[in-house]
Amino acid sequence: MKGQPRVLGIVLAGGEGKRLWPLTADRAKPAVPFGGNYRLVDFVLSNLVNAGFHRLCVLTQYKSHSLDRHISTTWRLSSVLGQYITPVPAQQRLGPRWYTGSADAIFQSLNLVHDERPDHIVVFGADHVYRMDPAQMVAAHQESGAAVTVAGIRVPRTEAKAFGCIDSTESGQITRFLEKPAEPPHVPDDPDVTFASMGNYVFTTEALLDALHADAANPNSEHDMGGNIIPMLVDRGEAAVYDFADNEVPGETERDRGYWRDVGTLDAYYDAHMDLVSVHPVFNLYNQEWPIRTATPPLPPAKFIAGGSAVDSMVGPGSIISGCTVRESVVSADVVVEAGASVAGSVLLPGVRIGKGAVVRRAILDKNVVVADGARIGVDSAADRERYTVSSGGVVVLGKGAHAE
Ligand code: ADQ
Structure with missing residues (x-):
């Protein structure tokens, strides 16, 4: 009898995340903190590990120090059991250059595939907030016999320009794949909805090797997974779609089923945090049946003193809320x-200090930001624009270690 297929996971974590500036000034996008305790990469790694995939390579590139450190220290598995999660920095195996695109990142790391000899290779992005059981997608891939299976989700057509857009037959064969088209197509039954790629793929190993070699030999290619590899396999009639709506995760609620956010912009990052603190969260971090894993620092519980309160908020360990009010915020x-400070609709990353009587509204404050006594952020938009980054949606953002007077 044939055993379980051998699966190697490759997590693409080299993204620069320009649109998340200044949060990506010092770190790769997958290392950006999220949800109080986590970094973005924890979501994809939790999904893969919870599904039983325990051989995972995380391909890094830009500003990878904090990402490497996080993965090496937080995500240790048992090497005795042949399990590993390993960060793989750009190796420059093919010359003194960095990766030209996500396909080149895999091509230059093919030694990992040759070492492991898997049946299937799961290639997932690292920039998304979601719960998913990838084992169900691998099963669908095996069943269809396709060379590649692409995870797809319905998104508002107005947002689809940022994604690969999929047309498929009823049986799931992809007939057309347009990477970030100016005019996204819509699904047959709704003009306002597009079927978009989640940037998560399952490949049969031989098919991925073949496609990567063909792509590497093409001087006109940008060596991008969504821009080149997937369209190549779609043209060959060998690509299938996996509908994320069919994925079921233990413990999910009606409300957070199918939740998936690309937090690639400051506004999307902010909105996803507000999803966490809404009273009936549209994304529920408290589902312990499919835990989002990370290492938490050895800190005492949060403390509320001198009438300090936090409502509709999450407050992390080691924090002190003293004689002030915090609302609809992730601390x-x-x-x-x-004392006397007021924080509302804001995201405070670890180590932030808010001084006496300060006011902070609709803001993201990166690690170790210090807001002086009486300072005001998110109150006077003209003043904020002079001093800080303000997103197109009006969220004020202060980079790591900034001092606000
Ligand atoms: P994008 O997210 O715009 O679109 P990209 O910037 O290539 O594509 O990022 C994909 C993943 O690869 C991210 O996790 C990123 O961190 C990583 N990455 C990017 N460059 C890398 C490199 N040089 N080395 C290693 N990792 C790298 C993609 C698809 C679309 C799809 C969206 C869904 O191309 O078709 O719709 O994801 O968000």
Whole structure:
């Protein structure tokens, strides 16, 4: 009897994340903190590990120090059991250059595939907030016999320009794949909805090797998974779609079923945090049947003193909320909010200090930001624009370690 297929996971984590600036000034996009305790890469790694995939390579590139450190220290598996999650920095195996695109990143790391000799290779992005059981997608891939299976989700057509857009037959064969088209197509039964690629793929190993070699030999290619490899396999009639709506994760609620966010812009990053603190969360971090894993720092519980309160908010360990009000906010670990301060609709990353009587509204404050006593952020938009980054949606963003007077 044939055993379980051998699966190698490759997580693409080299993204620069320009549109998340200044949060990506010092770190790769997958290392950006999210949800109080986590970094973005924890979502994809939790999904893969929860599904039982325990041989995972994380391909890194830009500003990978904090990402490498996070993966090496947080995501240790048992080498005795042949399990590993390993960051793979750009190797420059094919010359003194960095990767030209995500397909080149895999091509230059093919030694990992040759070492492991898997039946299937799961290639997932690292920039998304979601719960998914990838084992169900691998099963669908095996069943269809396709060379590649692409995870697809319905998104508003107005947002589809940022994605690969999929046309498929009823049986799931992809007939057309347009990477980030100016005029996204719509699904047959709804002019406002597009079927978009989630940037998550399952390949049969031989098919991926063949496609990567053909792509590497093409001087006109940008060596991009969504721009070149997937369209090549679609043209050959060898690509299938896996509908994310069919994925079922233990413990999910009606409300958070099918939740998936590309948090590639400051506004999307902010909105996804507000999804966490809404009273009936549209994304539920408290589902312990499919835990989102990370290492938490050795800090004492959060403390509320001198009438300090936080409502419709999450507050991380080690934080002190003293004689102030916090509303609709995500307060990460080791944050101090002092007497008389008011924080609303904001995301505070670890180590933030908010001084006495300060006001913070609709803001993202990166690690170790210090807001001086009486300072005001998110109150006077002209003043904010002079001093800070303000997103197109009006969210004020202060980079790591900034001081606000
Ligand atoms: P994008 O996210 O725009 O679109 P890309 O910037 O290539 O594509 O990022 C995909 C993943 O690869 C991310 O996790 C990123 O961190 C990583 N990455 C990018 N460059 C890399 C490199 N040089 N080395 C290693 N990793 C790298 C993709 C698809 C679309 C799809 C969206 C869904 O191309 O078709 O719709 O994802 O968000």
